[in-house]
Amino acid sequence: MTKPIKDERCRLLVQCPDGPGIVSAISTFLLEHNANIIESSQYTSDPDYGTFFMRIEFHCKGLLEKRTKLEADFAELAAKFSMDYRFSYHHDIKRTAIFVSKDPHCLMELLWEWQSGDLETEIVCVISNHDDARELVESQGIPFHHTPANKDIREQAEAEQIRLMEEYNVDLLVLARYMQILTPAFVERFEDRIINIHHSFLPAFVGAKPYERAYDRGVKLIGATSHYVTNELDEGPIIEQDIERVDHRDHVDDLKKIGRKVERRVLANAVKWHLEDRVIVKDNKTIVFR
């Protein structure tokens, strides 16, 4: 047995009504197709009449040739259990676009993690409504597009952004402190594929100026939240949250400074888990198989 080749790896994500025999059926299917389970996680939302969720990472010799047959065969099994499912091949590396406005810290953290090999993706472009980050981005060989945007030209801006998303064949959009609101049409086009970082511990301080409001309220911890974007502002499914301690000596600028550290690590975690197919969305919440 030689070291599994990365291209021969795949992840299978399943959700279906719970019932007897699901794990047996899936694991027997994989065995019969000479696929070896590397990692497996499952969760049932409720022991009675709940939903069953599973993430299996497997290895299979000659996977790319077998792929069509594997999927065709699985379709039968899936039908029997009324499964929603998805095969995610390691070979089909996800293509990520990063949207940013002026603050570069979240963008930088993502580039850093990506350079360190911690993000399973190709960063295909960076889009910004300001030109500030151009040098930083282009110096790493990543295309940078300046698409001015504000309330009045939102639709034009989005038309151009959608064109770019299509041109680059983008799988994931990361809003790394992108300070523009997206239109419903845009959001729907990329359902569960836009990850945002909000600079508060949601649902506290939904909307604008969360650090200012945190300061005014006198909180003792500040937080950040990474979530999928939906058409309810800051109400999408939460992927990850974290906090840092602050005290009475910290003014708004200090909160922002401390908050940057939290934002960086919360967004980096959420993006990493999405790229590794660890996140399943259900009823505006996430199951995260860490």
Next chain:
Amino acid sequence: MTKPIKDERCRLLVQCPDGPGIVSAISTFLLEHNANIIESSQYTSDPDYGTFFMRIEFHCKGLLEKRTKLEADFAELAAKFSMDYRFSYHHDIKRTAIFVSKDPHCLMELLWEWQSGDLETEIVCVISNHDDARELVESQGIPFHHTPANKDIREQAEAEQIRLMEEYNVDLLVLARYMQILTPAFVERFEDRIINIHHSFLPAFVGAKPYERAYDRGVKLIGATSHYVTNELDEGPIIEQDIERVDHRDHVDDLKKIGRKVERRVLANAVKWHLEDRVIVKDNKTIVFR
């Protein structure tokens, strides 16, 4: 020099408009009165025209005899700098009443910390709108009073509670998961002397059923907040907050179980700091000199 005797210790809390010479005046005053500074913290809200806050703990031989003169002399200095101030003598141990409803965990944590010598107070009584905790409380030699309370008999209940607070000469009221709302008249009578524990990370989930709402929102962290009670529900000055990590497997009951641990330690910290005169309230926020 012998070991300082506890009765010879005192804390001086000061707030006044910032300006030159305050620290010099106070420290020189203490020197001239043969008082030795043990611990000192200060904070200025803004370098220009801000408010100056100070907490000094000092030791002074024969303090109890000198007390009247000390305070009289200080009044002059205080007038000069327009100080709000308070001497808090170690000898005048604070008298605490704990209010509880059905959940005993916060009450138990306080009793525990108190038995371990970690709370500088006398717990003079426990008040509850249920009779459940009687045995637990009385077994420790603490008087227990069952004062039934609900929306309809709120005023009667509070009349009895006020009578008890006066009878026991209470300095601090701790609402250790006391599930009744207090009237404005009650709250005003004990301004900055009622500490509550709210079972969420405020300002998220103000009001009822925070764990249920946290579950519905799919948060990844749950929190607790200890604050002084004001007449705005859950809007009083925050003393302490903390959180615990949860995930998709945690149902409402799990959140409550995990939350109990956070509530216990957040309330215990807030009460401890209040009793040690470490908390100053200003503009609906707290300065906490830890």
Next chain:
Amino acid sequence: MTKPIKDERCRLLVQCPDGPGIVSAISTFLLEHNANIIESSQYTSDPDYGTFFMRIEFHCKGLLEKRTKLEADFAELAAKFSMDYRFSYHHDIKRTAIFVSKDPHCLMELLWEWQSGDLETEIVCVISNHDDARELVESQGIPFHHTPANKDIREQAEAEQIRLMEEYNVDLLVLARYMQILTPAFVERFEDRIINIHHSFLPAFVGAKPYERAYDRGVKLIGATSHYVTNELDEGPIIEQDIERVDHRDHVDDLKKIGRKVERRVLANAVKWHLEDRVIVKDNKTIVFR
């Protein structure tokens, strides 16, 4: 389908050399025996030639009657895959003895968690080399045994303790700040069934007086470690660790006070996970399926 009855629940713990078909075999076995998987976790130590570990919790109608046949049937499957395995029935509630010396905080935390229904166990007795905790323990209806112990009478003490463990038919021994060293004979008799709390972040400060040594070293965090006891002092498999922040103002007594909080929660977690069969020991380390 009615709510699963607790007596019809069981956990199956497996470890064996990794290879194809294990999950399929186990899940198909359970399906054929009408057992429904409630929770399942697995881990492979290495994708090539590693060890496979699994914890499955399942529900099965009429489990207690089927139990003998179920185990007999599984023995065949287990032989085929060279499995080490164990069925742990919810019906066979584990019997726990707590050993304590003078400091009661860890004992109290366990009693508290147990009263709150958070520990799946019967606490059958408390053993101490001091008589201090008798009242606390007996007031809860738990037998208390004072078995004086020190270096010189270690063997006599242990003979009596072993007699008690047999009398009470004990499954788990928890050393809740029990300050005596156990002999190799004693430890071997209860392999992987004695849980200790050590008041440091192991492997720092192995042995006596860890807080004093932490103070002398000037550390900025103090910790606690819960581990299974082996015959190497403080070298057994670690189940859980945690820390608290301290600073230059904290003297040894403060470290002890802060440390008590960490010890309490670390030990309570380790005991809880052991009782829920979430911990597997392998090569002096633990797999903890949380």
Next chain:
Amino acid sequence: MTKPIKDERCRLLVQCPDGPGIVSAISTFLLEHNANIIESSQYTSDPDYGTFFMRIEFHCKGLLEKRTKLEADFAELAAKFSMDYRFSYHHDIKRTAIFVSKDPHCLMELLWEWQSGDLETEIVCVISNHDDARELVESQGIPFHHTPANKDIREQAEAEQIRLMEEYNVDLLVLARYMQILTPAFVERFEDRIINIHHSFLPAFVGAKPYERAYDRGVKLIGATSHYVTNELDEGPIIEQDIERVDHRDHVDDLKKIGRKVERRVLANAVKWHLEDRVIVKDNKTIVFR
């Protein structure tokens, strides 16, 4: 009163035997010299016969002109109380050299924090025993010096490094994962001015390969420690420590990856506090006035 100009700020650090009148003397001295206290922290190691430590940040109009007289006047006061003291002027910005080997993450974090304006320093050069980081460093306009170093040529390497430290007039040396041991002569020359990051929770895993050893021991948390370098390996005064949670699934490479995040933030904090004159060394420990 206009906004204090940064050049008119100074920090005074004092340690002396405790006794009456110190705070009064210092604060009165500052008042008489028209200096306004902005921030003040103090600590007494023991109420009886302990050491008194103080950090005062003050503002004084025309400070740079008054500086000589201020220091001359203070010398008298200092003599009276047998003070060790130091004036640290905001105007005399500290000059920092960063030493690095192959791993760039700590270097990058420092450059990042410095660019964001969070480090009060000039980074005057980066020294490395490898050439890898040259581009990263020079692209930011910082001189990079490749000084090959190993056991056999240690003295030559250090001679060159000392020459560079003198040429650049360096105040602080930061070992940002610099994997060479320094000679006693080198260390003594920069006493309390070399900050190292060790990739473990000291005193656990002193010396080489801490992540490998942490993996072998099966710890549940990994840590990092930033300390001043002394001639006892990894035994210098600790400035800051922190940890991250790991579990049985994390192999050595995962520990390193997770550890990098901890190392980055621990070192950045320690360097920041040193630069802000918040750290006082005493008896191989630190007082950190945060």
